[in-house]
Amino acid sequence: MTDASLPNTGGAPKSGSLHEIDARTKKRNAAEKRFRMYGVAAIATGIIFLLVLLFAILGNGLGAFQQTFISVPVYLDESKLDKKGNRNIDDIKKVSTFGYNPLIQKAVLKAVVDAGIETPLKKSKDMKALISASAAAQVRQAVIDNPALIGQTVEFRFLASSRVDGYLKGRVHRELLARDKNIDAEHLDIVDGLKEIGVVKKTFNSAFIFGADASESRAEQAGIGVSMIGSLFMMLVVLFLALPIGVAASIYLEEFAPKNRWTDLIEVNISNLAAVPSIVFGILGLAVFIQFMHLPQSAPLVGGLVLTLMTLPTIIISTRASLKAVPPSIRDAALGVGASKMQSVFHHVLPLAAPGILTGTIIGLAQALGETAPLLLIGMVGYIASNPPGGVIEGLMSPNSAMPAQIYEWAKRADPAYYERAWGGIIILLIFLVSMNTLAVLLRRRFERRW
């Protein structure tokens, strides 16, 4: 690589045939070839790792989009659910989910018997391990919504318990059952039998995408939908704060501020802020927004504020870069016809910089969307987001989780069913990030102006 500094050997250049490649040229060509090969090797390694990652994510996570359901007709016994028989909604509501469990278990047992499956499990209580704990609440809600159902036999589609689901997905193996207190081999025999007649079925699980998180013991019920809403509200806060503040700050710094030691200092520090670990912003948010300003914990508003602080430097840096890229001749032209500084910026420079600003903003948002560390400190991790918010105010102020926080939370939980859900959550998060980045690239392609 030092061929530029080789000493001149002196004398007139030897005139050789062009058909013979001299030693020096050979060496140079070989060096170039080697360098190209390093490049190809590096890219190939990168692609291999990317593929491994992609396969790992898809292989582990796609299962989360399917869920096992058990469809059985349930007899809604009047003597259990409405002892007075007057369909008074208040009396019906007094029956808790414990009152419904026996009915459901009985219904499952009946389905097992009807299917003619030989099993030592004769008691309806034995069916508990097959059905998700959420089933009772599901039936109770249906009855409260429509008390006329009492006394009838109604077909319900229940979530199977996470072990049954795991068995159908190949996560739960018969050999390992000895150590599992939740389910026995006999249960799995029943599942096999019910699967054959279509009572137990694995189908697409929209509740994973749109549903809420569930408690630790109900992995089969957990969904990422509510934390998605939490993330959405945070992104709204970031967009509405970081974009105007960031763009205004960049315009001021780039176009109006005098160039002196103070603005240099500000500039250096904005670049430094972009490199500050996000957890530092988290603790700042905890100290300022929660402890000092007494904003609610775990609220997307606080999360959004913290992520705004984190995104601002990114937006300011990219906005300044795109303002700088607008040729000065456009500013001169505007000033030359008597536009004021502000008119020249807002009529000409800003519209030309807009694609770059948008791209930077979207990439900043994507970065904020995937950020977990600051959310740890303001309490958005570990919160079980069980109900979607009722409105914008509630969405901003009431506790919620966010997608990456939810994924982190799932990955921590003991039930292996949550492991699958964590990977599934990553797939959804990646879909968001990839589509945001694609949008940024498309915007740039569409509106970029070449000078």
Added chain:
Amino acid sequence: MYDTAKLGTDVNQNETKISARNVQVYYGDTHAIKDVNVDIEAKSVTAFIGPSGCGKSTFLRCINRMNDTIDVCRVEGDIKIDGEDIYDKRVDPVQLRAKVGMVFQKPNPFPKSIYDNIAYGPRIHGLAKNKAELDEIVEKSLRRGAIWNEVKDRLHAPGTGLSGGQQQRLCIARAVATEPEVLLMDEPCSALDPIATAQVEELIDELRDQYSVVIVTHSMQQAARVSQKTAFFHLGNLVEYGDTSQIFTNPNDERTESYITGRIG
């Protein structure tokens, strides 16, 4: 040089439009313009010539205070237009620039339609009451810029899609659309081919009947062709200023003679 022959009959010959007294310009510590005194006549073309870096563009940009946009730039001395000091505290540079239009070295149309390029100035200055008036201004300006016939059928096509010479004439039309009294041109033909240059030069000659035109140029032939007065700058000094015919045929200063004969520069 035949153009300059009729100078003697010009009725406006002695009416001064711009007068500069003891003008000094500093870029930080660099003394870029040293003590320039010059009187620029109304309704005539004045050319600034000189080697690169001699300060002619800098001085030109002082006349409409474009140098204000450069932080380190400092201007001292008096520049008066119609007897009013343009560096007075009461003067708003924005208002001044409406009165003193400018055409730049590189054609710099806005990346908008031809129509909007011309209409932008009148719009921000409120020169038109309605669309019809604005249309009229646009047409008039494009005619003044000698480009109307080429673009009248595509007024809403982007201005950046025109050829270089057309773009420069569009910029001139844009500059005259705000009805300035002085037109400053900073090497307007340096990016153009000879044919486009000839068109622009012809245009400059026509503009003389309404505006005071000050043109910076590297081409001595161009200065000789279009101007009535010529100022020769060298190393920040105004070396010589006089009738173009006199400067090119009988310069008083040795440096001027060296420059126009090609020995320095």
